[in-house]
Amino acid sequence: MVFNSLSFVAFFAIVLALHALPITWTARKRNLLVASYLFYAAWNPPFVILLWISTVVDWYAAQKLVRAERQAARRAWMLLSVIANLGMLGYFKYGGFLLDNFAALMNVAGVAYQAPKLDIVLPVGISFYTFATMSYTLDIYLKRAKPADNFLDYALFVTFFPHLVAGPIMRPTELVPQFATERRASADQLRFGLALMTLGLFQKVVLADSFLGKTAESVFDGKTAPGAIDAWFGTLAFSGQIFCDFAGYSTTAIGAAMCLGFAMPDNFRFPYAAIGFSDFWRRWHITLSSWLRDYVYIPLGGNRHGELRTYLSLMGTMLIGGLWHGANWTFVVWGGLHGVYLAVERMLRSRFAHCRPGPLALFGFAMLTWTLVNITWVFFRASTFGKAWDVLGGMFGAHPDAKLLLGTFDLLSVGVITAGILFAHWQLRERTLEALVARTPPLLLATVWGLMAFAIVISQGTGSAFIYFQF
Numbered sequence: 001m002v003f004n005s006l007s008f009v010a011f012f013a014i015v016l017a018l019h020a021l022p023i024t025w026t027a028r029k030r031n032l033l034v035a036s037y038l039f040y041a042a043w044n045p046p047f048v049i050l051l052w053i054s055t056v057v058d059w060y061a062a063q064k065l066v067r068a069e070r071q072a073a074r075r076a077w078m079l080l081s082v083i084a085n086l087g088m089l090g091y092f093k094y095g096g097f098l099l100d101n102f103a104a105l106m107n108v109a110g111v112a113y114q115a116p117k118l119d120i121v122l123p124v125g126i127s128f129y130t131f132a133t134m135s136y137t138l139d140i141y142l143k144r145a146k147p148a149d150n151f152l153d154y155a156l157f158v159t160f161f162p163h164l165v166a167g168p169i170m171r172p173t174e175l176v177p178q179f180a181t182e183r184r185a186s187a188d189q190l191r192f193g194l195a196l197m198t199l200g201l202f203q204k205v206v207l208a209d210s211f212l213g214k215t216a217e218s219v220f221d222g223k224t225a226p227g228a229i230d231a232w233f234g235t236l237a238f239s240g241q242i243f244c245d246f247a248g249y250s251t252t253a254i255g256a257a258m259c260l261g262f263a264m265p266d267n268f269r270f271p272y273a274a275i276g277f278s279d280f281w282r283r284w285h286i287t288l289s290s291w292l293r294d295y296v297y298i299p300l301g302g303n304r305h306g307e308l309r310t311y312l313s314l315m316g317t318m319l320i321g322g323l324w325h326g327a328n329w330t331f332v333v334w335g336g337l338h339g340v341y342l343a344v345e346r347m348l349r350s351r352f353a354h355c356r357p358g359p360l361a362l363f364g365f366a367m368l369t370w371t372l373v374n375i376t377w378v379f380f381r382a383s384t385f386g387k388a389w390d391v392l393g394g395m396f397g398a399h400p401d402a403k404l405l406l407g408t409f410d411l412l413s414v415g416v417i418t419a420g421i422l423f424a425h426w427q428l429r430e431r432t433l434e435a436l437v438a439r440t441p442p443l444l445l446a447t448v449w450g451l452m453a454f455a456i457v458i459s460q461g462t463g464s465a466f467i468y469f470q471f
Contacts, residue, residue, distance in 0.1 A: 001042035036159040081137035097327035125165030162253040169287040183261030196255025202452040203248030212241040227402035231394030273425035315339040
């Protein structure tokens with residue numbers, strides 16, 4: 001079941017109705033738990049077992065960990081949780097990838113080895129919920145948090161359907177305490193939550209799918225090498241598509257939770273207006289970047305052990321972040337490029353710390369950041385290195401005689417939407433959507449809301465699953 005489907009509309013209406021019933025808070029939490037399992041089972045019912053395993057193992061490990069008196073016992077229970085979660089993630093997401101690379105390595109070494117074909121189905125959202133559940137035991141092990149008071153609250157934290165399959169990656173400290181007391185959305189929360197869901201679905205169904213997705217496919221999935229115009233506009237199309245798709249999911253998820261009376265953290269904060277790459281990662285997929293910072297970068301040493309260790313920790317974190325996105329070396333290169341960008345930025349900041357750039361220079365740095373981010377998107381979108389080199393070559397004039405692939409409507413659509421995204425991000429860079437809504441006349445808000453809803457309805461049926469479901 002996906003947010004951009006009629007089945008979800010019916011599902012969510014039923015969930016809202018059940019949540020409004022005059023029954024006990026425990027009964028309503030049980031309703032949400034059952035609804036969340038049904039939401040996940042709509043993809044592939046047997047994979048609910050993986051959710052159960054992850055939930056039970058981490059709950060049990062955390063209970064044992066907090067009662068253990070010896071540090072060795074505490075570490076053992078923590079490792080049980082980490083190994084169980086990473087073991088499931090490693091098998092289902094990286095099993096075939098590791099086996100294929102092992103076979104290639106053996107062949108390079110002169111050993112004839114044919115890897116067996118593993119017919120492994122990737123459970124939707126496994127990258128997200130394993131990170132969420134691991135943070136529970138890790139936070140308790142590091143004494144950052146206490147265990148949940150009861151199993152129901154913890155199980156609901158793991159499975160809560162708005163964030164289950166594509167984030168935001170919630171921490172137990174952010175959501176479990178909200179289950180302790182009764183939650184009902186106020187009239188304002190319900191209106192704003194529904195408006196956020198409309199905005200998110202507009203980004204996904206209308207912008208990402210109806211206008212940008214097919215243009216990106218024409219360039220990145222085509223059989224011919226693109227010229228400069230096609231390569232740049234195809235990359236800009238994917239740049240807009242990946243933002244509208246993923247930010248659209250996060251916005252819809254946050255809105256759905258708000259309609260039920262729960263708060264979830266922002267996952268995107270106008271990232272295409274970032275000035276520098278550290279600023280970009282404070283604005284893009286915020287819950288993942290903060291997870292990697294707390295559970296990878298800092299344990300690797302962070303910035304506490306000299307410059308060399310800092311750069312190694314930075315690069316290692318971004319390489320892991322790239323691999324988290326997919327079992328393909330192109331994702332590792334994408335993460336590595338961001339690691340290089342962050343390292344170079346850190347060196348330049350330390351060298352020119354005394355400089356205070358003006359507004360025009362800051363805007364120039366923002367455009368440079370956005371341009372370099374777009375170059376990394378080539379590796380994120382391309383399925384092979386060969387295709388990535390074709391697109392990069394086209395962007396920098398390597399195919400001057402290439403036939404134009406995109407039509408006038410495609411170029412115009414990408415140009416207008418890209419300009420609109422950049423304008424909106426730059427205007428809202430230091431503001432919040434809530435502040436903008438508060439200052440906008442109600443009649444204008446209602447008109448925009450109605451137009452977005454109408455556009456979603458007439459575009460429905462042309463959409464597809466959210467991109468991040470594959471991660």
